[in-house]
Amino acid sequence: MPEVHVFLVEDELIHSENALLSIEEAGFKVAGTCDHADKALDEIVKTKPDVVLMDISLPGKHNGITLAQKLKDIDGPPVIFTTSFNDSETIQEAAATGPVSYLVKPVDTDNLKAAVTLALNQRPVPEDPEIKDGAIFIKSGNKLHKVLIPDILWIESAGDNYCKVVTATQQLISRHTVKSMVTLLDSDDFVQTHRAYVVNMHKIDSIHEKEQVLSIGEHEVPIGRTYKEALYHHIRRF
Numbered sequence: 654m655p656e657v658h659v660f661l662v663e664d665e666l667i668h669s670e671n672a673l674l675s676i677e678e679a680g681f682k683v684a685g686t687c688d689h690a691d692k693a694l695d696e697i698v699k700t701k702p703d704v705v706l707m708d709i710s711l712p713g714k715h716n717g718i719t720l721a722q723k724l725k726d727i728d729g730p731p732v733i734f735t736t737s738f739n740d741s742e743t744i745q746e747a748a749a750t751g752p753v754s755y756l757v758k759p760v761d762t763d764n765l766k767a768a769v770t771l772a773l774n775q776r777p778v779p780e781d782p783e784i785k786d787g788a789i790f791i792k793s794g795n796k797l798h799k800v801l802i803p804d805i806l807w808i809e810s811a812g813d814n815y816c817k818v819v820t821a822t823q824q825l826i827s828r829h830t831v832k833s834m835v836t837l838l839d840s841d842d843f844v845q846t847h848r849a850y851v852v853n854m855h856k857i858d859s860i861h862e863k864e865q866v867l868s869i870g871e872h873e874v875p876i877g878r879t880y881k882e883a884l885y886h887h888i889r890r891f
Contacts, residue, residue, distance in 0.1 A: 656681075656682050657681045657682065657769060657773065658683075658684035658702045658704075659676050659682070659703065659704050659705070660683075660684040660685050660686070660696070660700060660704070660705045660706070660730070661673060661683065661687075662687050662693045662697075662705065662707040662708060662717065662720070663688060663735065664688040664708065664711055667759075668708070668758050668759060668760075669686065671758075672758075672759075675760045675761065676706070678762045679765050679769065680766075684700045684701075684702035684703075685700045688711075688712075689711065690711040690716055693707075693720055694720060694724070701730075702730050703772075703773060704730055704731055704732075704733060704753075704769050704772045704773070705729075705731070705733070706735060707720065707734055707735065708734075708735050708758075709735070717734060721734070731772040731773075732752045733755075733756060733765075733768045733769070733772060734755045735757075736755060753768060753772040754768040754771060754772070784838070787801060787802055787803070788801045788802060789802055791825045791827050798823070800818060800825065802840065802842075803855070804820045804821065805818060805820055805838075805853050805856075806819045806852070806853055806856045806870070806872070807852040807853060807869060808834055808835065808850070809831070809849060809850055810831050810848075810850070814829070816829055816830060816831045818834070821870070831845075831849065831851055841887075842854050842855060844880075846867065846875065846880050846884050847875045847876060848877055850874050853869075854888075856869045856870075857869060858870065860876070865878075865881075867884075
């Protein structure tokens with residue numbers, strides 16, 4: 654079984670130490686820890702844990718419930734709540750975020766192991782775009798949209814773990830990073846010009862060196878300083 658990484662969000666030292674011990678005793682790895690709801694989201698996105706073990710009551714503008722909702726909104730990792738509260742109002746509010754389970758503090762190792770196993774079994778499997786006969790099929794809603802790879806103008810970051818695939822007639826959001834989409838396409842026709850952009854070399858109309866942008870039709874794509882050399886290297890090859 655692959656290693657399971659658990660991120661802990663807990664502000665009380667005694668409960669944090671207990672939870673960390675339980676995570677290790679259960680055979681899981683600690684992906685990271687945070688004691689403040691306002692800082693935890695960035696850390697979770699950065700470390701990409703399999704599961705988040707989160708206290709409901711946390712200091713900061715947000716609490717465990719609002720943080721869990723933000724993770725749900727970005728299709729983040731499943732959340733297991735830990736709590737000392739047992740009032741129905743708190744439980745109902747937390748339930749709206751779709752947590753996998755609730756664990757009463759202090760966290761018991763066997764209960765944690767069962768909750769994490771449940772979380773992993775319920776986690777949706779990402780659907781990779783399908784490539785066939787020079788085209789990529791990208792799922793949007795209940796449809797698979799066919800995009801001919803030579804028709805792609807550029808690929809643009811659309812937030813954490815998402816990218817926008819742009820053609821002359823459509824823009825589709827795929828549940829992939831720009832880097833993973835380019836790896837999937839596996840074509841020398843695409844070059845990264847900026848941390849958030851990859852362009853099809855055949856679609857570049859002009860490069861404006863002073864403004865550090867390139868033109869594709871009526872659209873301008875930025876050229877990052879660290880990507881300029883690679884871009885010109887590709888141009889020489891073409």
